[in-house]
Amino acid sequence: MTKKAEIKEPEKNTFRQRLKDNMDELKWLYMELYHDENAFKYFISMIRKNYRERKVSLRKTDVERSRSNGWYHHSEMLGMMMYTEAFGGTLNGVREKIPYIKECGVNYLHLMPLLDSPEGKSDGGYAVADFRKVRPDLGTMEDLEKLSAACRKNDIMLCFDFVLNHTSDEHEWAKAARAGDPVARSRYFFYDNWDIPDQYNSTMPQVFPETAPGNFTYFEDCNQIVMTTFYPFQWDLNYANPMVFNDMVDNLLYLANKGIDVFRLDAVPYIWKQLGTNCRNLPEVHKIVRMFKIVCEIVCPGVLLLGEVVMEPKEVVPYFGTPEKPECDILYNVTTMCTIWHTLATHDVRLLKYQVDQMKDLPKSCVFQNYIRCHDDIGWGLDYSYLGRFGIQETSHKKYLNDWFTGKWPGSPSRGELYNDSAALGDARLCGTSASLCGIESALQNNDGEVLNKALSADIMLHAFMFTLSGIPVIYSGDEIGMLNDYTYHDNYAKKDDSRFIHRGKFDWDLAEKRHEPGSLSCALYSQLLRLTKIRKENPVFHSGAYMYSFDTGNNSILGVIREYKGQKLLGLFNFSDQWLRTVIENNDWEDLTYKDSFYIKGEYPQTEYWLEPYGFRWLLAGDIHNK
Numbered sequence: 001m002t003k004k005a006e007i008k009e010p011e012k013n014t015f016r017q018r019l020k021d022n023m024d025e026l027k028w029l030y031m032e033l034y035h036d037e038n039a040f041k042y043f044i045s046m047i048r049k050n051y052r053e054r055k056v057s058l059r060k061t062d063v064e065r066s067r068s069n070g071w072y073h074h075s076e077m078l079g080m081m082m083y084t085e086a087f088g089g090t091l092n093g094v095r096e097k098i099p100y101i102k103e104c105g106v107n108y109l110h111l112m113p114l115l116d117s118p119e120g121k122s123d124g125g126y127a128v129a130d131f132r133k134v135r136p137d138l139g140t141m142e143d144l145e146k147l148s149a150a151c152r153k154n155d156i157m158l159c160f161d162f163v164l165n166h167t168s169d170e171h172e173w174a175k176a177a178r179a180g181d182p183v184a185r186s187r188y189f190f191y192d193n194w195d196i197p198d199q200y201n202s203t204m205p206q207v208f209p210e211t212a213p214g215n216f217t218y219f220e221d222c223n224q225i226v227m228t229t230f231y232p233f234q235w236d237l238n239y240a241n242p243m244v245f246n247d248m249v250d251n252l253l254y255l256a257n258k259g260i261d262v263f264r265l266d267a268v269p270y271i272w273k274q275l276g277t278n279c280r281n282l283p284e285v286h287k288i289v290r291m292f293k294i295v296c297e298i299v300c301p302g303v304l305l306l307g308e309v310v311m312e313p314k315e316v317v318p319y320f321g322t323p324e325k326p327e328c329d330i331l332y333n334v335t336t337m338c339t340i341w342h343t344l345a346t347h348d349v350r351l352l353k354y355q356v357d358q359m360k361d362l363p364k365s366c367v368f369q370n371y372i373r374c375h376d377d378i379g380w381g382l383d384y385s386y387l388g389r390f391g392i393q394e395t396s397h398k399k400y401l402n403d404w405f406t407g408k409w410p411g412s413p414s415r416g417e418l419y420n421d422s423a424a425l426g427d428a429r430l431c432g433t434s435a436s437l438c439g440i441e442s443a444l445q446n447n448d449g450e451v452l453n454k455a456l457s458a459d460i461m462l463h464a465f466m467f468t469l470s471g472i473p474v475i476y477s478g479d480e481i482g483m484l485n486d487y488t489y490h491d492n493y494a495k496k497d498d499s500r501f502i503h504r505g506k507f508d509w510d511l512a513e514k515r516h517e518p519g520s521l522s523c524a525l526y527s528q529l530l531r532l533t534k535i536r537k538e539n540p541v542f543h544s545g546a547y548m549y550s551f552d553t554g555n556n557s558i559l560g561v562i563r564e565y566k567g568q569k570l571l572g573l574f575n576f577s578d579q580w581l582r583t584v585i586e587n588n589d590w591e592d593l594t595y596k597d598s599f600y601i602k603g604e605y606p607q608t609e610y611w612l613e614p615y616g617f618r619w620l621l622a623g624d625i626h627n628k
């Protein structure tokens with residue numbers, strides 16, 4: 001880039017200045033891990049090269065975003081996650097469907113992995129063979145750039161998976177390693193015998209105990225044992241090697257320069273391995289994530305990091321880092337997600353209430369990605385020490401939840417399938433779409449109107465609760481129109497052993513067509529979600545920085561929460577049971593404010609007593625509110 005073409009940035013926001021500001025910490029972290037001056041020199045020249053290659057328009061956005069602190073904290077954020085092939089066929093197909101995405105109110109689009117990944121050994125795209133090539137059946141890098149430009153034009157941020165823990169065994173590094181190249185082998189974990197793998201195995205839990213048992217795989221052709229924590233075709237990268245870190249940062253910046261706004265750091269807790277540990281969430285992981293963040297702050301400060309930390313609650317929050325030294329900008333609210341389903345199956349809100357209050361003291365810079373369903377299974381990572389107070393035991397409770405959601409439990413309308421049902425561990429997880437888990441599928445099959453109404457209400461109520469939480473709500477594509485489980489994966493040799501494909505079906509455009517037809521199921525769901533979306537976007541009380549806490553509704557099946565933000569107040573009531581329930585609100589603070597409106601009963605006067613229908617909810621807004 002010539003001097004002439006360089007854009008004028010305010011003094012403090014130049015690459016040079018940003019590098020200077022962050023150099024000490026960056027170098028400190030780097031040298032602590034790698035002790036290698038030359039590698040560091042190369043690293044700095046590599047990030048500079050990427051900055052030079054960054055388009056002027058993207059640099060401008062970077063500066064604008066970094067000027068407005070918390071530009072992704074506002075209540076207008078709404079996300080949707082989807083598979084390119086399922087939704088639009090190709091990247092160009094997705095681009096053509098932007099009007100639908102906008103109609104849903106979505107301004108944050110997460111496209112599931114779409115880089116080159118070998119068919120039949122791809123783990124849904126999470127085995128990347130080339131970080132700089134789009135999967136040919138989905139399009140090209142140019143198509144990705146066109147899509148990101150179209151999204152930008154429509155004020156939609158694009159989120160993209162960055163699979164950093166491993167590569168596909170068909171990545172050029174892996175192929176060279178397999179062929180015996182020692183430099184390539186040093187990028188992975190290669191062993192001649194089982195001595196060290198056995199030592200690792202003695203402390204390292206398994207990720208896929210049933211679908212891909214073990215953490216290592218023996219490859220006969222090269223007579224080597226390779227660390228493969230996930231599937232045997234996903235080879236773990238060795239981040240103790242600075243070459244791996246340098247090249248992966250280079251790959252991330254290359255993609256950032258294609259216009260990606262948010263990187264989902266896939267399986268990030270696993271990236272550092274240490275004998276004698278469980279190889280998860282080690283301190284080095286945090287150093288590496290912090291370095292990724294610093295690099296983004298220097299090269300592309302408008303780019304955000306979303307951490308995929310599907311771990312027990314105490315391990316999740318540290319990935320935000322501190323307000324002074326942030327790591328991830330956004331984290332999945334995985335604990336709340338699985339607690340929501342637990343609450344639906346037990347009709348008991350106590351754990352959810354407890355969790356709402358635990359989150360209230362987190363710094364406001366912590367933004368969660370809230371969701372009900374995503375492309376993965378639901379693992380029952382609940383707070384069992386809290387549940388123990390009510391006599392709930394982990395193993396039997398997991399079994400209960402799985403029985404409930406697979407419809408085995410008497411009276412359960414749910415239709416899900418187990419995932420990694422390991423008899424040895426008694427630790428099966430669960431798959432299914434929101435609609436099928438809520439009971440819509442079985443109600444339709446049995447032609448049972450009463451169950452259908454309840455299931456529909458439950459589905460809407462769960463979304464309403466997700467919209468009430470602080471952070472960015474993300475809808476799983478298809479949930480907005482009530483898509484059911486897709487059982488066709490049973491007949492696909494490459495998918496049949498992985499029940500997560502039950503909720504990764506092709507988007508049903510016929511069902512979507514009906515979303516405006518009153519009386520149709522998709523309309524019933526879609527119109528309500530749209531209405532909630534509109535209220536959420538128009539009212540700053542949903543801002544991530546709002547103060548949110550629970551209150552006692554006097555009923556263990558009704559969750560009561562309050563949000564407060566800049567003169568607005570929201571009171572939310574959520575009935576997690578299948579019965580009509582009554583609650584009395586005795587909240588003095590609430591009565592101080594002029595009551596204006598509520599979600600369903602517009603114009604109704606304030607009252608202290610509420611009757612909530614099965615799985616019903618209320619949003620009561622006070623203060624300066626909007627609900628046109």
Ligand code: GLC
Binds near residue numbers: 123124126266267376
């Ligand atoms: C993440 C993805 C999951 C994938 C795994 C391995 O957890 O969400 O789908 O199987 O990483 O890459």
